[in-house]
Amino acid sequence: MKIRITVVDQKGNCPCHRAHQVGDVFDYDQDRGKLCPLAMHVLFPMIDILRYGGKLKSDVFCCPDVDTINVFKIEKLDE
Template sequence: MSRGKRPAIQLTIIGKLGTMGCHRGHHIGETFDYDTDRGKICPMALHCAFPYVDILRYGGQLPGQPEGEAEFCCSDADVALVFKAKIIE
């Protein structure tokens, strides 16, 4: 997929909330390219990632987050994985 002028976004699992393991088998330290690794990432996590990726790609910044980065959790109530979305230059 051609990115055109959109910046690349890297998603990294940086933590987890809860005691269970991820139902999809993800673990802390995994890194994904938002555009090319979509088939490898849990659909629930992708659904949660989209607004943050959109904000970063179009020049927005989230309060309290470093420029070009956004942290968020997936929506799995049993184990919410913490992700960092980051613009890759």
């Protein structure tokens, strides 16, 4: 199973410190090093839930950077 992570919105006042832009798409297994560590800290537990068959109340989560609040959408893709 693949996990796709997409930047769907930015709500902060500053550009992203990792240069993420709305529309950026990441494959969790192939692009892990390209994704911001702050975002990964938030997203990892959600990804783990999806990988082990759990369900999420929402598929949208934001990073904890108050200067740049990136909003990420997590999708489980069946191969």
